[in-house]
Amino acid sequence: MNGVPSHLFDAARLGDREAIVKVLEIAQPDIRRYARSTCRGSADAEDAVQEALWLLSRKIGTIRSLTAFSAWLFTVVRRECTRLARALRLQPPQSLAELDLERSFGARPQAELALDIAAAIEALPPHYREVVLLRDLREMTIDEIAASLGETRQGIKAKLHRGRLLVREYLSD
Known part of the structure; x- marks a missing residue:
């Protein structure tokens, strides 16, 4: 503020x-x-x-x-x-029809997928997790992240790429 x-x-x-x-x-x-x-x-x-x-x-x-x-x-x-x-x-699901509407990733409901994504992000090493959260959740630009962390733009891009790759690997297992 x-x-x-x-x-x-x-x-x-x-x-x-x-x-x-x-x-x-x-x-x-x-x-x-x-x-x-x-x-x-x-x-x-x-x-x-x-x-x-x-x-x-x-x-x-x-x-x-x-x-x-x-x-x-x-x-x-x-x-x-x-x-x-x-x-x-x-809150339990209202009906089986509602459960079917929530399916989006394989056979997992969206709520379960959201928990899996949160767990995947939490499992990241701190230096990757911080960059992924700043970019994907706080919607900061690469330049803003680099400035706030005192790193180069290329370094941030590399950490973001690696962090996202680790999240994908975690979700595919």
């Missing part, structure tokens, strides 16, 4: 509606990107973003400082993603 000026944050904390709206507009892209990398699906990510924005609009007065703001907001998003994932696991 580097883009929220302190004077705007302070005005929002004091209840200025225009300042609150502006803070929400500035925060939305960052929390949307974080939600996409944290939640299991795009629908859950959007739900988490909406929940976080709604809570922010109601609770901004309780946040003590601008430095605590982003940590608080990202925590809200992470908790909402966890809550949504837990709720999904507890």
Whole structure:
């Protein structure tokens, strides 16, 4: 949340509606990107973003400082993603027809495939996992990843290629 000026944050904390709206507009892209990398699906990510924005609009007065703001907001998003994932696991399929609609990779339902992909990514060595997550989940460009990790563009491309290859091998086994 580097883009929220302190004077705007302070005005929002004091209840200025225009300042609150502006803070929400500035925060939305960052929390949307974080939600996409944290939640299991795009629908859950959007739900988490909406929940976080709604809570922010109601609770901004309780946040003590601008430095605590982003940590608080990202925590809200992470908790909402966890809550949504837990709720999904507890819901059994409605019917056999619904199960057939969810099949997409071999004989595995989409939910099972999503878990397998998550396990494959988790099994990657950390240096590959980080690059794969930044590119495929946070949707950062190769140049952005290289700059954030202090590596060359070619090095990032090689790690991304190798990481994706390892995920494919994991899924084919």
